[in-house]
Amino acid sequence: MKVLFLCVANSARSQMAEGLARTKGGFFEVVESAGSSPSGSVRPLAVEAMKEIGVDISKHYSKAMSVFDLKTFDAVVTLCAEEICPLVPAPCRHLDWAVEDPAGDFPGESHEQKLQRFRVARDAINAKMDAYIAENSK
Template sequence: MTSATILFVCVHNAGRSQMAAGYARALGGDRVTVLSGGSAPGAALNPMAVAAMAEEGIDISAEVPQLLLTDDVRASDAVITMGCGDACPIFPGKRYEDWELTDPAGKGLDEVRPIRDDIKQRVQRLLDELLA
């Protein structure tokens, strides 16, 4: 069985990257190791991101925004950034993707759902490619 380590990064590690990590854990199961971090971690998760994921049956409420660590980048097979700009370190030989996603900060649940759904599709495609 193929396995992979995926790192999801966004600035505050409070919305997009946490939703992506939640989907990767749920959809990838024991075939993936999931890491996430932010270049400037927030104080808490975005409550709308938590609510949107709960609608999908995925509980991310216990997650805590983490600082992006160089060791996490080094340990990952794929590094997925979501608007962290130049704050993300680059190591040769890694798969890098920058997903242009709307930041859910300050948005209501109706605005966060399409972001969540976009993330789900991207995570599923990524897992299909990495675990093929």
């Protein structure tokens, strides 16, 4: 299966999804991630949260969805929750795995509190991915 994970900035959720998908025993043949408005970098807390589970995304970089021909993917997965998701043109198979954006700075929040938001997002993405794989491996 060829899959593209999309969010707005391509700095956290879609990057974590790309990293997770690469660990799924070959279920995904081609894995990419992109954003509708790429930030230009991957959030260090996303890298740290993934490193905790043995997945290295430190060499990933933020990409624009315009660099891909979306029609070449078997599925395009959007991960946006509260913000406006990128539009996925027909006839692409669109999956919506809404996950709250872990990025953000809140006054007085500790590093551990910030990191915990990224862990929650990572684990939510992983659970959705595992459920999808289980459902589609039959």
